[in-house]
Amino acid sequence: MSAAGTLALAAVESFGATGPSLPAGPLLAATAESVGAGPAFIGEGPAFIGEGADWEFVFRNADYLGVGALLTIGLTVASILLGFLVGFPAGAVEVYGDGYLKRAVNVAGIVLRGTPIVVILIVMYFVVGVPQINLGVVSISSAMTAGILGLGLRSAAYQSQIFRATLSSVDAGQLEAGRSIGLSRFEAVRYVVVPQALRRSIPGFQNEFTIVLKDTSIVFAIGLAELLTRGYDLFSEQTTAVLEVILFISAIYFVLTFTTNRALDYLGRHYAIPEGESA
């Protein structure tokens, strides 16, 4: 029998042998399955349920993970925000701009999208050497600044493509009608095209948010201990609780992506343009 097969069998046995002493009832079937397909390092002890389960260890370190989660949230929010503030104008320049500016934006986007995020972060932190930022109340470490800049600029490069696509998707007659009542080109884009394009950007934006959230874990490369890195620290220390820690962290990621996506769904419905039966 293959190693994976043995693992699966062990997992099923341990599953069968356990009583209902575990709090994670509905997770049982799914977790047993995921062990079967899981990576080899779990082989040391699939006892994440039952007697061997070490959930207590997870909860005891919940605050340690909580700080990591806060860092993850902070990085995500700041990066998405920076990505929007830079990416939206960049997308507009790609659609409406011309000359050197358009070329520059285009090339910057290609470079950022074509470079691995680890490389971007290392360049930001070790090569550019961004400084610590002091905001009076809080001070942002230079690693954090590098993380936000790296993730934010890469997100800007991706977000620019979301907006480029949705801005171009608005019918040319809309801009023309705006111009026909005397709006300048900028005003017509601002008041007529952008409101429609932003609405159409929400699905793409949901994707981008989810990707950035999970990609924040890459900042371990510049020494920041966000959620996933802290989890790694924990189960390296206590190898009996590997899966428990991973499940716990996954649940946090899931709650974050799920709630944010639902919030954006709501936004999309709230601002949806009513459609009638007649056209």
Next chain:
Amino acid sequence: MSDGDFLRVTDVSKWYGDERVLHDVSFEMDRGDVTVLIGPSGSGKSTMLRCVNRLAEAQEGSIRLDGEEVLSPDLDVDELRREVGMVFQGFNLFAHLTAVGNVALGPRRVLGLSEADARERAEEQLDRVGLADQLDSYPAELSGGQQQRVGIARALAMEPKLMLFDEPTSALDPELIGEVLEAMHGLVDEGMTMLVVTHEMSFAREVADEVVFLDEGHVVERGPPDQLFERPEKERTGRFLERIASHD
């Protein structure tokens, strides 16, 4: 015939690449005139209309509106369009705004009216085209005829001195054409100066001061409607009118 002291189009020519779409087009209008441009599709009549508010750029000739040269490179096109309303074949209503929002946008953002004043003006204009009961409907909730009337109200809200109509009924189902023509008749009665591209020959016959027949970018013939429709001088005009009539 007009002496052209309001709008004087002189020898206007336009090319798309190597293709010449307007050949020395000339006609004149006085204030309060209704001029109808007719001709087969591809004859350049819509392009001519769009040259008047610079949505299309003519390369040669002159268009003088109220004493000002429209084709001058120094002209502020936004200023020009503030004074020249346009109604589109495909309506082009702002899809994300209600009827009121569509009509109020120009007064609010171009003329700088307050939110309340812009709304009030929009309501007046929508009432003028018979849509007082659809103020808060979105374009997709309106019939084509209603959408086009919002389009007319949107242009009127800027208090233009000239209205351009680019085939305003061509995209409509036959039963919806009447309400749009009715709104246009109302404007004629109020003395609005109108330059209209249309295939509605009965409208041209009833309200036009002059009809201009264009074919392949040339003005083939122009004159008062009864003369042009009853006794066309050029054979091409007669053939076109016969073809149109057989469809009516």
